[in-house]
Amino acid sequence: MKKLKITKIESIFVGAKTPGVGLLSNRNYHYVRVHTDEGITGLGEATLESHDHAVAGALKDLECLVIGEDPTRIEYLTEKMVKQLFWKGGVIKGSAIAGIELALWDILGKVSNLPVYKLIGGACRDRMRVYVNGWSGGSLDPAVIREKAQIAMAAGYDAFKFSLALPVWNVNDPANLRKIELVAKTIRETVGPDAMLMYDGHGRYDADLAIRVGRILEEYNFTFFEEPCQPEDEEGLAKVASRLDLPVATGERLSFLPEFKRLLTRNCASIIQPDIGHSCGFGTALKAAHLAEAFNAFIAPHGPMSPVITTISLHLDAAIPNFLIQERLFLNDWRNEVITEPIQVKDGYVTLNDKPGWGIELNEELCKEHPAIPSYTPQLTRPDGAVCDW
Numbered sequence: 001m002k003k004l005k006i007t008k009i010e011s012i013f014v015g016a017k018t019p020g021v022g023l024l025s026n027r028n029y030h031y032v033r034v035h036t037d038e039g040i041t042g043l044g045e046a047t048l049e050s051h052d053h054a055v056a057g058a059l060k061d062l063e064c065l066v067i068g069e070d071p072t073r074i075e076y077l078t079e080k081m082v083k084q085l086f087w088k089g090g091v092i093k094g095s096a097i098a099g100i101e102l103a104l105w106d107i108l109g110k111v112s113n114l115p116v117y118k119l120i121g122g123a124c125r126d127r128m129r130v131y132v133n134g135w136s137g138g139s140l141d142p143a144v145i146r147e148k149a150q151i152a153m154a155a156g157y158d159a160f161k162f163s164l165a166l167p168v169w170n171v172n173d174p175a176n177l178r179k180i181e182l183v184a185k186t187i188r189e190t191v192g193p194d195a196m197l198m199y200d201g202h203g204r205y206d207a208d209l210a211i212r213v214g215r216i217l218e219e220y221n222f223t224f225f226e227e228p229c230q231p232e233d234e235e236g237l238a239k240v241a242s243r244l245d246l247p248v249a250t251g252e253r254l255s256f257l258p259e260f261k262r263l264l265t266r267n268c269a270s271i272i273q274p275d276i277g278h279s280c281g282f283g284t285a286l287k288a289a290h291l292a293e294a295f296n297a298f299i300a301p302h303g304p305m306s307p308v309i310t311t312i313s314l315h316l317d318a319a320i321p322n323f324l325i326q327e328r329l330f331l332n333d334w335r336n337e338v339i340t341e342p343i344q345v346k347d348g349y350v351t352l353n354d355k356p357g358w359g360i361e362l363n364e365e366l367c368k369e370h371p372a373i374p375s376y377t378p379q380l381t382r383p384d385g386a387v388c389d390w
Helices: 052-066 074-083 091-112 142-154 174-191 207-219 234-243 257-265 282-294 307-319 364-368
Strands: 006-016 027-036 041-045 128-133 159-162 196-200 224-226 248-250 326-329
Touching: 006 052, 027 052, 027 091, 041 091, 041 307, 052 074, 052 091, 074 091, 074 282, 091 282, 128 196, 128 307, 142 174, 159 174, 174 196, 174 207, 196 207, 207 224, 207 234, 234 248, 234 257, 257 282, 282 307, 307 326
Parallel strands: 128 159, 128 326, 159 196, 196 224, 224 248
Antiparallel strands: 006 027, 027 041
């Protein structure tokens, strides 16, 4: 076949408001389509909440490195995008690189007439376990939480993550600790003793407060404690991990392999959560998975964005031996239909189709019905006026 050449990088924004009580972010899904001279296109995602313009600008900066190149030289082009503009960047550039890199894998799969997971060794499993996030809408009301949990269970889920987007006092915050315990207790009583539960700290806590939170989670048999501290606080993460009988999970804000290495070598976490849409793409996430395997650590990819990044993540999940569970946002509305092969959850699992590339395309008409919206991320402040992490 004639060697392909990249001719265009296209950004597509789809406005996706998140239902709830105002403590969750409203975002635009940012899709990246790579065009070639033979008419073959690839689909990627570069969604980074509240940073739409920054990522779009980074994509424009990267165009000069890939236009005219062979899209099947994925590792080479990733190296170019990371290294050849001097500044390797952080999550903004990592998301832009990912959008392009993911589209290149889709093209390679289509050219090879194989799904991506078969290009990297084939499936280790027949189906992938998923947990649901965003299902409670951020509510603190036990009656609402019970109702929302039952709706999620009826939709096929048996694993649940929640987070409380509340400003906190450092070191000790009895009022917030009681709220966390009430919600944890309500969920456990509703979903039963065998359901997997996860808590996302969102990096809101210092190590001492995180340990107090973790001890509450231990009482209700949680599977892991996600981002108890900020990801750059490696000493704090290691302290929390050493003091709790509860696995620490982190990694969604990282973009480069050495960052994942430090988490593992410094005993910060035993569950690694690469976000394929932020960490320069599929290749870095695959390398991080192999690195984690050497440390007997597990992979639970971050993925509360659109069904595109969830589907892409499932190709990684299928192919790695140390996969634990896949995150998925609760989408019981039009957002689940944004792709041509909507994800179906059955008994807590999902499966992949065998179509080439990612096996999906955008539902173009539906995307056009939902133009970009103003993005929104809640801003948290303590009663003294101090700024808190959301």
